[in-house]
Amino acid sequence: MQIQTTKAIITGGASGLGEATARVLRAAGAEITLLDRDATRGPLVASEIGGHFVETDVTDEQSVATAIEKASGAMSGLNACINCAGIATGEKTVGRNGAHALDSFQRTININLVGSFNVLRLAAAQMANNTPNEDGERGVIVNTASIAAFDGQKGQAAYGASKAGIAGLTLPVARDLSSIGVRIMAIAPGIFLTPMLEGLGQDIIDGLSADVTFPKRLGKPSEFARLAQFIIESPYLNGEVIRIDGALRMQ
Template sequence: MEPGRSSAIVTGAASGLGAASAAALAAHGATVIGLDLADSIDKPVPPPGVRLVSADVTSEAEVRAALDTLSDEQPLRIAVNCAGIAPAQRILSSRGPHDLGLFRSTVEVNLVDTFNVLRLAAERIAAAPPDAQGQRGVIVNTASVAAFEGQIGQAAYAASKGGVASLTIQAARDLARNGIRVNTIAPGIVDTPMMASLSEEVRQGLAESVVFPQRLAAPGEYAKMVLAIIDNDYLNGETIRLDGAIRMGPR
């Protein structure tokens, strides 16, 4: 499937994985709507072909409103879910048990919001005309290696990303009759704005934990995987680790 002459929606598009994915899709000819919170989209200047829209992906109405801005001449065929948060808290610490509200909000943002965009995008993609193989579009979600090797303090994050990984094959089976493929990328340690707050010593230690290449991943490498998934019509129902062979230890 070619991104050109299609529309795409990318969540978390103002920075990090989402910004890199939106830019890559636009560079390959797609018309991209990037969703992010209002205080995030005022800062970056989007590349040509990308329009940043203020939208809370927890809201059905706001996501639908963003999708309604798409032109019928370039039907929606691609959705990439990158929005997410990564809080840290132990299940039980000296301050007491894990905050239940924090757990709920993490699952809401990372899993429920992913499903919200997936279902609404799928509805819109299913209305597009099929290609010669009956394919109408592709949805790419974002999990994490924490879905498989959650570290100490990652209960909420690991559970939410594990849900995204588990959803992948089920969603692919559900949407097969609509000609929609669903895949998930599980990144390792990526050099996103969230990592910028860490000291150079900590960043170096994280890089050394990667087997090879021994460095942090670049957001552009995630975007390349998005393009590869879109390009390969036989890739469906898979959660793909993009992690330099890292296997996370307890800490």
């Protein structure tokens, strides 16, 4: 798919990896609609890049259905979906206060995994109406997994499980969507320099960077974004998870 003909929704697009992806894709010529719960920053980012914004709760079926309808109307179509919305939960299975809270585990799974599936299934249904290109392609979906799906650290039971779910659904969904010409991929980032990490201070950032094999630094959100663009533009990429982590294997 050519980036100049891409009409994409990006969940979590008001900040972090989602915002970076929105900026990179828009600069390359794609039309963008940000889907986010942040009704303050979302419209600001959309205005800055010349895109659109729809306040969206990814865990709510009607909210997502409405958002996709509005986005498709604003862009006169939809052929790409990038899921970046998510939360990180740090809590041991059994800690000082007893067993892991069930509600925090469920909330993490609901936002990171169920939310991503909620968006991709409705986006794919919309893409099924598109006219296929020369490869028979009608759309592409890019989900955000994590290296925590494969080598999660202590305290990451909920987060690791949610991201392992993202990795695990990639191939079966690719097989499901092959009949309508929609591809799906997942990106598994390592530790990236998002605004949340920037606020921790340089000493902590240097400590995190020390475990990265090469280059010895945290990932740049723009690097995640460029990989998402590469996936969109590469029609033979389908049903796979790509790590982008500087060869980091978490201890």
